[in-house]
Amino acid sequence: MLQRKNRLTVNQYVDGILQKDRVVLSRAITLVESSLSEDQLLAEEVLHQVLPYAANSLRIGITGVPGVGKSTFIEAFGQHILQQGHQLAVLTIDPSSQASKGSILGDKTRMSALASDKRAFIRPSPSGNTLGGVAAKTREAMLLCEAAGFDVIFIETVGVGQSETLVKGMVDFFLLLMLAGAGDELQGIKKGIIETADALVITKADGDNLAKAKLARKDYQNALHLFPLNENGWKPKVKVCSAVENSGLVEVWEMMIDFAEKMKANGHFQRNRTQQRLAWMHEHIKWSLENRFYQDPAIVEQLNQVSPLVEKGEVPALTMARKLVQGFLRA
Amino acid sequence: MLQRKNRLTVNQYVDGILQKDRVVLSRAITLVESSLSEDQLLAEEVLHQVLPYAANSLRIGITGVPGVGKSTFIEAFGQHILQQGHQLAVLTIDPSSQASKGSILGDKTRMSALASDKRAFIRPSPSGNTLGGVAAKTREAMLLCEAAGFDVIFIETVGVGQSETLVKGMVDFFLLLMLAGAGDELQGIKKGIIETADALVITKADGDNLAKAKLARKDYQNALHLFPLNENGWKPKVKVCSAVENSGLVEVWEMMIDFAEKMKANGHFQRNRTQQRLAWMHEHIKWSLENRFYQDPAIVEQLNQVSPLVEKGEVPALTMARKLVQGFLRA
Numbered sequence: 001m002l003q004r005k006n007r008l009t010v011n012q013y014v015d016g017i018l019q020k021d022r023v024v025l026s027r028a029i030t031l032v033e034s035s036l037s038e039d040q041l042l043a044e045e046v047l048h049q050v051l052p053y054a055a056n057s058l059r060i061g062i063t064g065v066p067g068v069g070k071s072t073f074i075e076a077f078g079q080h081i082l083q084q085g086h087q088l089a090v091l092t093i094d095p096s097s098q099a100s101k102g103s104i105l106g107d108k109t110r111m112s113a114l115a116s117d118k119r120a121f122i123r124p125s126p127s128g129n130t131l132g133g134v135a136a137k138t139r140e141a142m143l144l145c146e147a148a149g150f151d152v153i154f155i156e157t158v159g160v161g162q163s164e165t166l167v168k169g170m171v172d173f174f175l176l177l178m179l180a181g182a183g184d185e186l187q188g189i190k191k192g193i194i195e196t197a198d199a200l201v202i203t204k205a206d207g208d209n210l211a212k213a214k215l216a217r218k219d220y221q222n223a224l225h226l227f228p229l230n231e232n233g234w235k236p237k238v239k240v241c242s243a244v245e246n247s248g249l250v251e252v253w254e255m256m257i258d259f260a261e262k263m264k265a266n267g268h269f270q271r272n273r274t275q276q277r278l279a280w281m282h283e284h285i286k287w288s289l290e291n292r293f294y295q296d297p298a299i300v301e302q303l304n305q306v307s308p309l310v311e312k313g314e315v316p317a318l319t320m321a322r323k324l325v326q327g328f329l330r331a
Numbered sequence: 332m333l334q335r336k337n338r339l340t341v342n343q344y345v346d347g348i349l350q351k352d353r354v355v356l357s358r359a360i361t362l363v364e365s366s367l368s369e370d371q372l373l374a375e376e377v378l379h380q381v382l383p384y385a386a387n388s389l390r391i392g393i394t395g396v397p398g399v400g401k402s403t404f405i406e407a408f409g410q411h412i413l414q415q416g417h418q419l420a421v422l423t424i425d426p427s428s429q430a431s432k433g434s435i436l437g438d439k440t441r442m443s444a445l446a447s448d449k450r451a452f453i454r455p456s457p458s459g460n461t462l463g464g465v466a467a468k469t470r471e472a473m474l475l476c477e478a479a480g481f482d483v484i485f486i487e488t489v490g491v492g493q494s495e496t497l498v499k500g501m502v503d504f505f506l507l508l509m510l511a512g513a514g515d516e517l518q519g520i521k522k523g524i525i526e527t528a529d530a531l532v533i534t535k536a537d538g539d540n541l542a543k544a545k546l547a548r549k550d551y552q553n554a555l556h557l558f559p560l561n562e563n564g565w566k567p568k569v570k571v572c573s574a575v576e577n578s579g580l581v582e583v584w585e586m587m588i589d590f591a592e593k594m595k596a597n598g599h600f601q602r603n604r605t606q607q608r609l610a611w612m613h614e615h616i617k618w619s620l621e622n623r624f625y626q627d628p629a630i631v632e633q634l635n636q637v638s639p640l641v642e643k644g645e646v647p648a649l650t651m652a653r654k655l656v657q658g659f660l661r662a
Binding site: 280 | 382474522524526558614615619645647
């Protein structure tokens with residue numbers, strides 16, 4: 001009954017979003033994230049109706065390990081973007097929030113200036129335990145924000161798991177925040193992520209750390225030119241910034257504007273988005289198939305039995321996979 | 332009838348493999364690669380029986396773009412390994428061979444010394460058009476080779492697509508061959524692959540190219556220390572070699588021996604293989620589910636209709652995915 005009470009009609013959701021009603025926007029995102037089938041059908045209808053309004057934006061993925069200063073960067077960088085006349089939505093994907101059942105309070109505390117600014121909208125990730133995980137509905141949440149008039153979107157993620165690949169697949173520009181010095185702090189970053197970033201930004205380039213940050217920039221610039229080029233013709237950049245001293249943020253934003261202009265001119269911007277839309281459908285197809293499979297009680301029980309045998313090499317992986325899938329599709 | 336005639340009994344396959352009968356080994360691999368369900372059941376039984384004999388080996392993935400000199404490297408490096416008293420199986424995964432329906436002749440021509448040596452066994456990839464692609468049965472082919480006494484396995488792949496990730500998931504050591512100079516030749520390499528390699532080997536380090544190769548080694552060494560460390564504690568190495576002058580190959584092999592000893596000592600070698608076995612079952616599960624879905628005639632027809640709408644952003648990806656999967660699982 002509580003669910004019903006909180007639910008609006010399709011028109012109420014759509015009108016509210018298009019009128020930039022933040023409460024309705026929040027509720028619509030909650031609806032999209034819901035796993036109840038009634039909610040899903042309603043959410044799909046809302047999405048369908050707002051889709052035409054959800055394209056005029058710059059979508060920026062921001063990742064980096066804990067401790068790199070993501071919140072501080074987003075808080076300062078976000079304010080700079082607001083000053084340029086934009087409206088900013090920040091969607092955060094934080095696998096650790098699954099345990100704490102969401103981190104709304106945390107997000108709003110750690111980005112207090114943005115949280116209190118009406119031109120900005122901050123939304124933590126849904127806590128999800130299904131395949132595709134916490135990011136499974138982030139793209140849909142982003143579309144709702146765009147329909148509500150937010151023309152710059154940050155999708156923030158911790159660069160340690162599968163979520164960055166998903167984020168990369170839903171943004172125009174992918175930014176990796178790094179610390180100067182290449183020691184233990186790098187340990188947690190997912191392999192391969194440095195090569196896929198459109199830019200590295202070295203944070204905390206202030207005080208005693210400035211010289212070190214500039215040296216790191218040089219090192220990474222040298223390293224990046226050893227990597228394969230992007231097919232869009234963009235050469236990844238390395239920047240330094242300090243959120244505390246408010247330095248470097250202008251340059252980072254100018255770089256993104258430059259990127260968007262170049263990619264729109266060479267056609268890659270739209271081509272990339274077209275590909276992303278189709279790829280997202282196929283991602284959802286895979287998640288749905290796998291969720292249905294792995295949540296099937298009979299499959300769960302069989303997997304518990306056979307997994308140890310497969311691990312030990314006592315039965316072929318191939319055989320077990322075939323039997324499980326055949327049994328599932330026959331059922 | 333031709334299929335039946337070529338098929339042996341389970342015992343004939345198993346005995347032949349364990350007796351190192353190369354003709355039977357070849358036939359068994361063909362059986363494993365077959366998509367006929369009778370062949371599959373037979374293949375699984377053969378695999379099951381030879382599994383206990385299929386673990387004592389060093390599995391090495393070798394990748395690099397066309398033109399890097401993979402065949403020349405494998406020919407020279409393989410002979411060095413044979414001289415150390417090992418038996419070598421080379422499994423090549425070449426997506427381009429799908430068009431030409433296999434490249435047995437090609438492989439044997441381009442590695443003529445290995446092809447004529449009884450201590451070596453060369454087998455091109457199956458040409459497959461299902462999900463998981465050409466590499467879907469390579470792991471099983473590898474197990475058969477190991478049961479036949481081949482204690483060093485090369486899995487060779489072109490570093491341009493999805494196959495390297497799969498190869499990385501079935502080997503102990505992942506080697507990336509590179510050319511000196513970081514220009515256009517890098518264009519084709521899949522992003523992220525440099526960071527996942529256990530070693531880079533710069534080929535063609537001879538004559539006028541030697542100085543350039545040594546400079547490239549230094550550059551890559553500098554770049555690699557900017558990357559996250561491997562969780563197994565191994566620091567990726569950069570080597571130079573010349574297959575023509577036969578230089579550097581001893582060092583590459585010693586590095587692999589060193590790697591295997593260290594990983595066996597710290598427990599990572601076995602832990603990695605245990606994880607790989609289970610991961611392979613889940614890969615097969617995903618491929619099976621997706622193959623069944625994407626090969627369903629009704630799904631094919633519906634995808635043709637809805638894909639353009641999703642690409643244009645006219646209907647939500649989420650909605651189409653749900654409808655397609657629901658229809659498929661209900662059917």
